[in-house]
Amino acid sequence: MKILKLLVAFIAVVTVFTGCEDDVITNYAFQDISAPTGVTANFGITQDDTGLVTITPVGEGASTFTIYYGVEGAEPQTINAGETTSFTYTEGEYSIRIVATGSTGLTSEFNQVVRVSFTAPENLSFETAVSGLTAVVTPAAANATMFDVYFGASDDEEPVTVMADSSVEFTYAEPGEYSVRVVAKGASVNTIELTKTITITGAVDPVVLPVTFDNPTVNYAFGVFNGASFEVVTNPDLSGANTTDSNVGAITNSGVQFEGGAYNLGEPVDFSGANKTITMKFWSTVEVPVLLKFEGGVNGERQTEITKTHSGSGWEVLSFDFATEAIKSFIDGNQGVGEAFVPSGQYATMVIFVDGPGTTAGTFYIDDIEQSGGATEPMIAATAPTAAEADVLSVFSDSYTDPASVNYFPDWGQSTTYEQVDLSGNAAIKYGNANYQGIDLGGEFDASSYEFIHIDVWSADYASIPFFIIDTSGERPVNLEVTAGEWTSIDIPLSAFTDQGISLSNVFQFKFDVQPNNGGTFYIDNLYFYNASASVPDSPQAAAPAPSFDAANVISLFSDAYSDVNMATWRTDWSAATLEDLSIAGNAVKKYSALNFVGAEPVSQINASAMTHFSTDMWTGDATQIRIKLVDFGANGTYQGGDDSEHEIVLNFDNGDFIRNSWVTLDIPLADFTGLTSQSNIAQLIFSGGPAGETTVYIDNVYFHN
Structure with a gap:
């Protein structure tokens, strides 16, 4: 699922480039100084009517744990990693808080409610x-x-x-x-x-794009032929274009001609729109041609194929552009084989040949086969910031006053190009042909009194961009983790820099050092320092981002961007929440306060079987958990008619599944609703929040799309 995340990660730097002419900036190698992760605890209770509870905290990177027992007057206790503490409780319910501290002093928390009762369960x-x-x-x-x-x-x-x-x-x-x-x-x-x-039941679901080999419900068996074999294995080489410790497909050739395999797809690949590129991660230690072919046209479409050459350097991304590179496949008695051909229909079968006409033997690995070729540049502006200008030190943003001294394209000898572009009346910076790029502030900024630095980033080419703050005390990077093809709103605690020895009293430059430096493109907007404690609003100040999907591919329940289906209610009589219909920046929004759970029901049940995703925009300032449930009443269309199905997606703030105080677009593949065995009679949508009954959530743009 695509859920917006903020991931702050530090990297070791060997060589950096700066635009400083007179000063020599020292380059540092440094250790990971992130806070402890995976903090939890194992609890035990003696079954002897004494109320003695033992607590064993655990957490990666934690040196000590401080346990707050949740009893008024009880002193917290600090223990070392690997140790256990205990406390004798009277009957009742207690909120236990555990603070894990790492060697750097950074902390993480874990909270658990424990109920003690001397009455038998x-x-x-x-x-x-x-x-x-x-x-x-x-x-x-x-x-x-x-x-x-x-x-x-x-x-x-x-x-x-x-x-x-x-x-x-x-x-x-x-x-x-x-x-x-x-x-x-x-x-x-x-x-x-x-x-x-x-x-x-095991893996029985059919293969659909994207193919990741990681979904336990999908049967990834490959229909091999001419001597090839196939199995799903753990990634044997975490390097190159595939450093993820996950499953991959292993194709083994015996050494004869035209060995390969095919997937009969559960959903046909659709080349009728602009998305005509298929990418595939492929591993080989020898140079080898890889042929990707689509056949089984739903309406008799002509078979089509592309061959790409893998260099033999391990994991690489192979890109098959069926808009510009495709040819007609061989068919007995059919002319035109090898002619250029742009497919525009749907294909139910995907075929892969490794060294088709050749006789190369060995094992090759494939992973992450997906269809792309969508937007290569942002079509809408980043969401406008909401922090008060009095709490902001801006570098680039239409919402604030930027210093006239800033140079957004200093000459550091980089290959990167620079352009200011207009997006819906809002200026953004486009950096193209990138290797590295800087921003020179034209003086020294004192940012030491601020808590955060904010930046919005859009890129179809980069998933991670090292971002440096350069101060007279040195320079250090933090990785900007970017969701491809979307504006990613990133807020970085300035402690991520000060903990590395950067004073922030004399900031004079920023630097982006893209990885890999392969000439890709990225856009930035809304770059500023700010204080969150003074700036965080208790409600959205701007409208949610407008959806950009073609209306023909959307079933909308609630959105100003589309025509909505008729809804019977956005708050059923069995709901536990308060509903208000609001207008924010001229845009209609649903506000749910005191949210435990709330149901919405259409007048007529929705057939979403042709859709691939459920999407909504959400804003919350206090939720720790959001749950989204879809309920299908089955072919008989009645509640509890024997063929109902449902599934609930659980999103946790602590896991980074969503962020607070900002509009977040939740674009969830319907395949992730694994318990929803039918999508033809969707009768209920249920939002739930945690803590139950204490949460306020704003909702906009609720729709299905493909």
Whole structure:
């Protein structure tokens, strides 16, 4: 799923370029100084009616843990990593806070509610959600503090312990029927348990683009021919264009001609629009031609293909542009083989040949086969900032006053080109043919009194751009993690720089050092320092970004950009939330306050079977969790008619799934709603927020699209 994330990462720098003529800027190699990650804790409660709870915190990069027991008057205790603490509770519910501190002094927090009851657990139940080989168990019981879950995978299985109001996930090795046993425990000596049988179906879903080999519900079996073999394996070489520790496809050639394989796609590849480029990550240690062919035209379209040569350098990205490079494939008795051909229809079969007419033997790896060729430049402006000008030191933004001394294109000998472009009446900076690029402030700025630096970035070429602040005390980078083809709004705590020894008292330059420096393009806007404590509004000040999908490819429930279907309600009578219809910057918005959960229902059930994504824009200043559920009533169109299906997507602020105090576009593939077995009779959309009943969320642009 494409969810907006802010990832601050530090990189080691060997050589840097600056535009400073008189000063020599020292280059530094430095260690990762990020805060501890993965902070959690293992809890245990003695079942002897004493209320003794043991707490064992864990977290990567943590040196010490400070435990706040959630009891008024109880002193917090600091322990070293690997140690355990305990506390004796009376009956009640307690919010335990754990602060993990790393060697650099940076901290991360984990919070857990623990219920202590000396009454035996009662009314045990649990729900299971199965997706491919993975099962998620969510237990519930009155008076229970925690649950031991046995997934029935082996006779000597150790249970997985999960706290109340939580879920636990397990992936089985193979399909089959398994007995899941849950034991509910509290402070009482008595426990209760419940066993259910679940069916694990394994990977049965058809292959659709993009092909990642990581979805446990998809059957990635490749229809090989002429001696080739295929299997899904873990990426054997985390380098080059594929450094992700994930699954990849392994094609092994035996050494005869025209070895290959094919996928019969669950959804045809559509070349009718502008998206006519297919990219594929491919691994080989020898130079080899790779042929990508599409056949099985839905309406009898002519078969088409492209051959690309891999250099043999490991992981590379091969790009097949069917708008400019495609030719007609060989067909017995059909003329025109090899002629240029631009496909404009839909194809149900994708074929791959490695060294088709040749006899090269060996194993080759493929990954991340996806269709692209969409926008190569931003069509809309970045979202206007909302910070008050009194709290801002601006470098470039239409919303604030920029210093006249700033030079956005100093001559440092770079190959990069510079242009100011107009996007919907808003200026942005375009850097093309990039290798590195700087901004010279024309003097020294004192940014030491500010908390954050903000920048909006758009690029179809770069996923990560090292960004340097250059001060008289030195220079240090932070990675700007960019979502391809979208404006990415990034807020960086200035502690990310001061913790590396940059004073920020005399900032005179910025630098972008793109990786790889291959002549790509990126755009920037709204570059400024600011103080969040004084600037964060409690509601959106600007409209959500306008959607740009063609109306013919959209089913809209709520948006000023499209014609909406008729909705019966945006707040059902069983909802637990307050609804207000507002106008923000002239744009209609739904505001849900005191949000626990809220249902929206169309007048007529929606057939979204031809759609690929569910999208909405969301703004919240206080949510820790957002959940989005789609409910389909099945072919009979009735609630609980026996063929209902539903699935809920859970987004957590702590995981970076969304950010606060900014419009965030959630563009979720419908394939991620794995429990939604049908999309032809969608009858309900349910938004939920956490903390339950304490959250305010603004919603705009709710629609399905392909």
